[in-house]
Amino acid sequence: SLETYFGNSKSSYLEINGVNTPKQLIGNALKKRVQNIDHDTCEPGDEDTFFVADLGEVYRQHMRWKKNLPRVKPFYAVKCNPDPQVIRLLAELGTGFDCASKTEIEQVLKSGVEPHRIIYAQPCKTNSYVRYAATQGVKQMTFDNTDELYKIKKLFPGAELFLRISTDDSSSLCRLSLKFGAAMDTTNELLALANELELNVVGVSFHVGSGASDPMAFIRAVQDARAVFNQAENYGYSFHTLDVGGGFSSDTFDAMAAVLSSALDEYFPSHINIIGEPGRYYVASAFTLACHVIARRTIQNTQRGEDSYMLYMNDGLYGNFSSIMFDHQNPVAQVLRRGDRFYYDTIAAQASRDGTEYSIWGPTCDGIDRIAESIRFDHSLDMGDWLYFEEMGAYTKCSATRFNGFSDSHDVIYVSSEPGAKALLGMNLLAPLI
Numbered sequence: 001s002l003e004t005y006f007g008n009s010k011s012s013y014l015e016i017n018g019v020n021t022p023k024q025l026i027g028n029a030l031k032k033r034v035q036n037i038d039h040d041t042c043e044p045g046d047e048d049t050f051f052v053a054d055l056g057e058v059y060r061q062h063m064r065w066k067k068n069l070p071r072v073k074p075f076y077a078v079k080c081n082p083d084p085q086v087i088r089l090l091a092e093l094g095t096g097f098d099c100a101s102k103t104e105i106e107q108v109l110k111s112g113v114e115p116h117r118i119i120y121a122q123p124c125k126t127n128s129y130v131r132y133a134a135t136q137g138v139k140q141m142t143f144d145n146t147d148e149l150y151k152i153k154k155l156f157p158g159a160e161l162f163l164r165i166s167t168d169d170s171s172s173l174c175r176l177s178l179k180f181g182a183a184m185d186t187t188n189e190l191l192a193l194a195n196e197l198e199l200n201v202v203g204v205s206f207h208v209g210s211g212a213s214d215p216m217a218f219i220r221a222v223q224d225a226r227a228v229f230n231q232a233e234n235y236g237y238s239f240h241t242l243d244v245g246g247g248f249s250s251d252t253f254d255a256m257a258a259v260l261s262s263a264l265d266e267y268f269p270s271h272i273n274i275i276g277e278p279g280r281y282y283v284a285s286a287f288t289l290a291c292h293v294i295a296r297r298t299i300q301n302t303q304r305g306e307d308s309y310m311l312y313m314n315d316g317l318y319g320n321f322s323s324i325m326f327d328h329q330n331p332v333a334q335v336l337r338r339g340d341r342f343y344y345d346t347i348a349a350q351a352s353r354d355g356t357e358y359s360i361w362g363p364t365c366d367g368i369d370r371i372a373e374s375i376r377f378d379h380s381l382d383m384g385d386w387l388y389f390e391e392m393g394a395y396t397k398c399s400a401t402r403f404n405g406f407s408d409s410h411d412v413i414y415v416s417s418e419p420g421a422k423a424l425l426g427m428n429l430l431a432p433l434i
């Protein structure tokens, strides 16, 4: 039996009883939501793009983390997807949080997380945010240059500091060391200054780049961190924590974790705390996005004897597909509904080699706003149809804009394919709130 709770609220929760695979659960939620829209009479926005989030997937990723990286306490990188239910679930699961701004710190504190479970992991911070962190008792923060040390001395001399070192991030999707991280030939000077300023440096942090693919990057970074731990002893520091940052993706996680674990055991004795800042790993696969085809343009090609089509959707590069631009992703369209029929998770939902050719575009006026240059489907698609995209949880809605007046905040329907996640969140309790 299917119980649904939909309303005008920004988020809704779908409770499905009976045995369901995660795929079925997500598919049912997508279908139910689209079926609830009267496309002929609906209000503007009712047919907007929406997400289905399987919090059970976030839960499973956490269990997988604990199994594969038992020494490393995850501090979820909020920037990746500050979804309130994800934060709630992770708070219940006992993770820490990596925050990059005052707003993120505030959001996490409001979720009931204690300040010591937060690291303000931004090496170049805003003055007023540092003062805010000080008033809230959020002591852990990173630095990578001398100017930042003077800033912290002035604004928050009691902070617990992590020296962020530069890494070889050349194998990653999003390189971060171009912008942050102290070069290894500057760490000595930084430690000397921190010592002179009587600042409390407690450890080292690094980030091998978001979407990293070379496990060697972790080995080299762990070795460099060890060298800085040793250097610090010369200044009377006794570092107690290493922060191994992010760089984890679901498909390469097990191999990366194995390499990282053995490097940690080789270079860091068991009394050293290890923390990490995964973002993408936790949320990428948990969110599926559904988009409505708002318009179609026929491109006649008399030479080839077959027409192709441009499909325009109600979401694009300036919206939840910002990940194409900022995160170098290639989201793959699948057919959710064609006419009155639903195709989710069937062969017919998928692109095919031989079918009709489409290009897929977002709703703004800009020519850059393109989701797919060429994709083929066996069946003909038209305006009014729905497409869906999997793996849309990381760096998507958090970097959406309001360009051309389109909304930057879309409904999320939460489901849970894990009883454990549901029990922690008391998700049944959400229903009356809607």
Ligand code: PLP
Pocket (backbone or CB within 6 Å): 077, 080, 098, 121, 122, 176, 207, 209, 210, 211, 212, 245, 246, 247, 248, 277, 278, 279, 280, 281
């Ligand atoms: N920590 C810091 C300081 C970051 O800048 C980022 C991403 O930019 C993360 C963690 C999250 O890393 P990932 O995207 O690899 O999960």
